[in-house]
Amino acid sequence: MNIRAFLGIVTVHVLHFGIRLVHRGGTAFPGRIALKICPNLLGVLSRGVRTVAITGTNGKTTSARMIEQAFSDSGMDCVANRSGANLLSGITTEFAMRCTLSGKCKSKWAVIECDEAAARRVFPQLRPEIVVVTNLFRDQLDRYGEVTHTLENIREGLKSVPEALLCLNADCSLCSSLAEDLPNKALFFGVEKSAAHETQPPEISDATHCIRCRTHYDYDYVTYGHLGGFRCPKCGYSRHAADVAVTAIDSTDSAGSRVRIRIGKTEQPVRVNLPAMYNIYNAAGAIAAATAMGLPAGSAINAVGSFHCGFGRMEQFDIGEKGAKMMLVKNPAGCDQVLEFLSDMDGEFDLVMCLNDNGADGTDVSWIWDACFEKLSILGDRLHTVTVSGIRAADLWVRLKYAGVAPEKISLERDYELLTQKISQMDKPVYIVPTYTAMLDFRAHLIKKCGGSDFWEG
Amino acid sequence: MNLKICHMYPDVLNLYGDRGNILCLRRRLEWRGIDVTVESAGIGARPHLAECDLVFIGGGQDFEQEVLLEDLHSGKDEEVKASIADGVTFLAICGGYQMLGTYYETFDGHRCDFIGALDLYTVGSKQRMIGNYMFTCTPESGGSTVVGFENHSGRTHLGPGVKPLGTVTSGFGNNGEDKTEGARYKNVFATYSHGPLLPKNPELCDFILKTALERKYGAVSLEPLNDEAERAAHGEMARRLGG
Known part of the structure; x- marks a missing residue:
C-alpha cells in the first residue's frame, strides 16, 4: 500500500x-x-x-x-x-x-x-x-x-x-x-x-x-x-x-x-x-x-x-393512537406504487406528505403531476385527512386539489415540530410519505419524539 | 358552452408533468360548468385538429424524436399549420414549442426540419438551461407573472413574424441572451415552462381558456374561482425568485 x-x-x-x-x-x-x-x-x-x-x-x-x-x-x-x-x-x-x-x-x-x-x-x-x-x-x-x-x-x-x-x-x-x-x-x-x-x-x-x-x-x-x-x-x-x-x-x-x-x-x-x-x-x-x-x-x-429495512422504507414509528409508517418516495414510479398500496388499505387512515426540492430530491418537482394522485380521490372516507408539508408543500396542495381530493381534507403544516404534535394526536393509522431530504429532516423530529436509531448508527 | 381539447402525442411527449396542463384546463372549465372533452392523439392517430378548440403539445425525450418526426411529416404538420392559421388555440411546451418552429440545429450542425408554423428556430448548445424561472407576460397575453421550471439545451431565436410570450425576470428563457421567453402568434401560446405551466399560473390558464372560448362564442367572461392553493404555490416561488 x-x-x-x-x-x-x-x-x-x-x-x-x-x-x-x-x-x-x-x-x-x-x-x-x-x-x-x-x-x-x-x-x-x-x-x-x-x-x-x-x-x-x-x-x-x-x-x-x-x-x-x-x-x-x-x-x-x-x-x-x-x-x-x-x-x-x-x-x-x-x-x-x-x-x-x-x-x-x-x-x-x-x-x-x-x-x-x-x-x-x-x-x-x-x-x-x-x-x-x-x-x-x-x-x-x-x-x-x-x-x-x-x-x-x-x-x-x-x-x-x-x-x-x-x-x-x-x-x-x-x-x-x-x-x-x-x-x-x-x-x-x-x-x-x-x-x-x-x-x-x-x-x-x-x-x-x-x-x-x-x-x-x-x-x-x-x-x-x-x-x-x-x-x-x-x-x-x-x-x-x-x-x-x-x-x-x-x-x-x-x-x-x-x-x-x-x-x-x-x-x-x-x-x-x-x-x-x-x-x-x-x-x-x-x-x-x-x-x-x-x-x-x-x-x-x-x-x-x-429483514428489516427501516430508514424511511415502511419504517414504523410509535406515535399517535395507531402508529405511523413512513414510505420514502423519489419519483413517479415509486410514488405510484405507494399510492397503489394506500388504495388497497382497509379502513380509514391519515396521510402526511412532505415534498422538498433540494439537490438530492430533484430540484424540479413537476414529477408529482406524472404520479397518479387521482387514486386518492376515489378512496372516499377511507382517506381521513391529508397534511402537506416540506419546502414545496403548496405544490402538493395544488396537485391534490386538481387530483380531486376534497379540499376540506387538505391542510398545510410547514413546521415539523407542530406536524409531529399533530400526528401524535391522530387516532387513525398514519402514513408519512416524504421525499429524500424531507425524510432526513422530519425523521429526526420523529425519532426525538418516539425513539429509534439515527442513520449514522446504521 | 363546451370546449374540445386535443392532446397531441401524450404517448411520447409526456415528460416533466406536462400532462398537468391538460388536467388544469379541464378542471377550470368543469368548475365553471363548461363542458370539456379531451381527445388523446398519439403516434399514428389522425385527429381532426380543425374541429378542436384547443390543442396541447408537451415536451419529451430525444429518444423518441425520430419516431415523432416521421409521424409528423406524414401530413400532420400541414394540418397543424392550417389550424394555427385558422385561429385554433395552441399551447406548446418545450419540445412541443421547438417543434412548431422551422428547424432545430444540433450542437454539431445537424439540422432537423420542424413544422414551420411559427417564425422561430432553435440551436442546440452545450450548456443546459435549467432551474426555476420567472417571466412577465406581455399585455396582449394577459400581463400576468408566470413561475415555472425550465430544462432545455436548445436556444430559441424569434423571427419578426412572432412575438415573445413574455420577458424573463429570473432565469434563462428562450436563449439566455435577449430576455425573451416563449412565443405568441395568432392564438398560439408557446413556452419553455414546465412546472407544469398552468396549475401554478391560473391567470395565464384562464387567459388561454378565454382565448379559445371567445373564438367560438364571442366575448366571454370567466367566473372567478377560489385560487388560494394556486396563489400559495405561485407566491412561494415568486418570492424565492425575488418577484
Whole structure:
C-alpha cells in the first residue's frame, strides 16, 4: 500500500470520528477529502473483497438490505453503505471505516448500493463480482436527464467490469438491454404473467418504443409502469426468460406479501417482509444475487422474509393512537406504487406528505403531476385527512386539489415540530410519505419524539 | 358552452408533468360548468385538429424524436399549420414549442426540419438551461407573472413574424441572451415552462381558456374561482425568485 492510501484511510477515520463527535450524519464528506489525497482509494480498499453492487432507479436500498441479511444469516460479515451514501465518496468512507490502517478490509464480502450516475466512477474501482440492476424509471430529470442517459451511465460503468455477473430485471426493457451488447454473463429475475394483473402499460410509460429499433412494443402483460412481458414486433427484442421468477402472488397486506418464486426449476413459497409489487421485485432480485454468490436458496428466502429495512422504507414509528409508517418516495414510479398500496388499505387512515426540492430530491418537482394522485380521490372516507408539508408543500396542495381530493381534507403544516404534535394526536393509522431530504429532516423530529436509531448508527 | 381539447402525442411527449396542463384546463372549465372533452392523439392517430378548440403539445425525450418526426411529416404538420392559421388555440411546451418552429440545429450542425408554423428556430448548445424561472407576460397575453421550471439545451431565436410570450425576470428563457421567453402568434401560446405551466399560473390558464372560448362564442367572461392553493404555490416561488 502506498503512502497516499495510508493518508486517505487516516483522513477518513479522523474526519468520521470528528463528525460523530458533533452528531452530524454526513458519511460522504470524509471519503471526498480522502479521494483528493488518494484518487484510487476505493480500489485499494476493496481489493479482494467479494462485492455485490446494486444500482437502478428504485429499490437499491431495500434490495441491498435483503442481500445483506442473507449474508449475515450465513455468518458472513459485510461492508455495506446502509446510510444510503451511494456515490464514490460515501462508498469510500464505508470501506475505509472497515479497514485497518494498513488498508486491509476486515470483511471478505460487501453489499454496496451505487447511484446510477456514479456507476462509471465506482465500478472500475469497486470491481463488483455481481451487479444487480433493479429497474429504470424517469427520475430527477434535472440531474440525470432522460432515462436512456441513465442507462448509458450504467452501461459505461459495466464496461469496466466485463467479468462481473449481471443480475437484471427481465421485465424492464431498458435494464435487460444491458445483456444485449456487453460481454458479461447475465441472469434475470422477473414476474411471470401468472402473477401479473395488467395487460397494458399506463398512459405515461418510460419505455414505449424499442430500445433497439424504436418500434412500439407489444405487451403480453404488465405488472406496473413499463415492466412486464414486452416484445418488439419488428426486431424481435423481447423479455428474457427469468431465472428467478415470481409465478404467483398468493396474498398481500400492509405487512408484506406471500408469493411463489421459481428458482432454477424449483418453485418455493416465499414471504416478502415489505408490501407492494415493487418489493416483490426487490425480493426476486435479492434472491437471484444471493444465490449467484453461492448462498443456499433457503438462506436467501429466509432473508427476504425476515429483514428489516427501516430508514424511511415502511419504517414504523410509535406515535399517535395507531402508529405511523413512513414510505420514502423519489419519483413517479415509486410514488405510484405507494399510492397503489394506500388504495388497497382497509379502513380509514391519515396521510402526511412532505415534498422538498433540494439537490438530492430533484430540484424540479413537476414529477408529482406524472404520479397518479387521482387514486386518492376515489378512496372516499377511507382517506381521513391529508397534511402537506416540506419546502414545496403548496405544490402538493395544488396537485391534490386538481387530483380531486376534497379540499376540506387538505391542510398545510410547514413546521415539523407542530406536524409531529399533530400526528401524535391522530387516532387513525398514519402514513408519512416524504421525499429524500424531507425524510432526513422530519425523521429526526420523529425519532426525538418516539425513539429509534439515527442513520449514522446504521 | 363546451370546449374540445386535443392532446397531441401524450404517448411520447409526456415528460416533466406536462400532462398537468391538460388536467388544469379541464378542471377550470368543469368548475365553471363548461363542458370539456379531451381527445388523446398519439403516434399514428389522425385527429381532426380543425374541429378542436384547443390543442396541447408537451415536451419529451430525444429518444423518441425520430419516431415523432416521421409521424409528423406524414401530413400532420400541414394540418397543424392550417389550424394555427385558422385561429385554433395552441399551447406548446418545450419540445412541443421547438417543434412548431422551422428547424432545430444540433450542437454539431445537424439540422432537423420542424413544422414551420411559427417564425422561430432553435440551436442546440452545450450548456443546459435549467432551474426555476420567472417571466412577465406581455399585455396582449394577459400581463400576468408566470413561475415555472425550465430544462432545455436548445436556444430559441424569434423571427419578426412572432412575438415573445413574455420577458424573463429570473432565469434563462428562450436563449439566455435577449430576455425573451416563449412565443405568441395568432392564438398560439408557446413556452419553455414546465412546472407544469398552468396549475401554478391560473391567470395565464384562464387567459388561454378565454382565448379559445371567445373564438367560438364571442366575448366571454370567466367566473372567478377560489385560487388560494394556486396563489400559495405561485407566491412561494415568486418570492424565492425575488418577484
